[in-house]
Amino acid sequence: MQDFIAQDEISKEILNSAKLLQAVNVHALILGGAGVGKKSLAQYILPNSNIYNSKSLQQDIQDEVINLQNDAIIIDKIDELTNIDLFLKWINTNDIRIIAISENNMLNQKLKDIFSINLEVPSLHKRELDTKALIHKFSLEASRTLDMEMISSSKLITNITNNTHSLRKSIYFSYLFETIGEEEILMFLEKYLGENLGEDNAYKNLLYLFEVPLIKASTKKYKSQVQVSKHLGLNRITLRKKLETHKELL
Template structure:
């Protein structure tokens, strides 16, 4: 079982609350964005509990195939439960303890009322020490799986838009990127465009694939728009227009 990474101060507080929940028989809800470690924390609280999706659990209850009594279960993404009354009745009749995860800001009132405590896990962007540790962990993992030399941290391309999910993927990509050259990059772009080529404005639709990474790299490398324009061979008005066009991606 994976450990819940808790090095940052806010993560340590969450883990301390989770430790208390190990010895208290109450329902608990774990809230957070995708990839923050909700299921990992739930399994930490009730290591032997069976994990259910809402659809699977509802079907099993309706089919009468569950023989659980006075046990704990984990329900992942409980916001997708469609028959709340059925679930609550089954929980009460069988004295089931529920540890649930959710990405939803609000739940059905009846459902929300059963939870005595809610643990909110912040995104990795607010857990700097956790991010460093996870980066090191995924880098070691990628090095072993891909049988590659360790990459220095400054060369890792880190994407935390989906927290640990996107972080792991971006680190693996960083290792793969070390082994490819221009020919492979052009091949990837060609295949992507070939798959998605349609309509009558394809050039305009795909030009961002070249311009956005170039502009992002220039922003990182040069200190001002004056320097960016000079080294990109653009006049400043053209540069500002391109920055404005792609501002949502930059």
């Protein structure tokens, strides 16, 4: 069974609803963006059930190659079902209970109507305590996987733009970063640049790979534009132009 991290109040409320769903035989829909923990929550509700991709399941139903009766299953990406009538007939005929997962609520109304409970899992941006717990979990996981001592939280790079997907990746990268030096960084950069050369004005188009992280690191360290300008050796007009040029990445 997967762990659904529930340290924030909103997550605790969701987990309480999930506990209720363990005891009642109703269909439920779990909504939320990528990496928020929808599958973990579904597996918490139905720990012994299989997870089916909706498109593959629909094809198996059409081909009559699936044999399930009086069962409970988890269906991922329920919004991608196209033959709703066939699906509804199948679950009713075979007495199938479903816990469905979707990244959006744009479902066919017939499909929406079968769900007694909807649980919406918010992004990690709204779950500060959950995020801290996940950072510790992924850091411990990375330490064991890479056979390294755990590194301090101050050295961890934490990216939650894609929730747990990007967070786990950034934690592992933090550990790998501890093992590389300037030579490796230049090697990786050379490889990336080599694969992306070929257009006209390549120097101008790829310069952001150097400027953006430099400006971001300087802004984080020195706070004010005056100090950033001073330490980078740029006049403030030039710095403002670069900030404007790269504003979508900063």
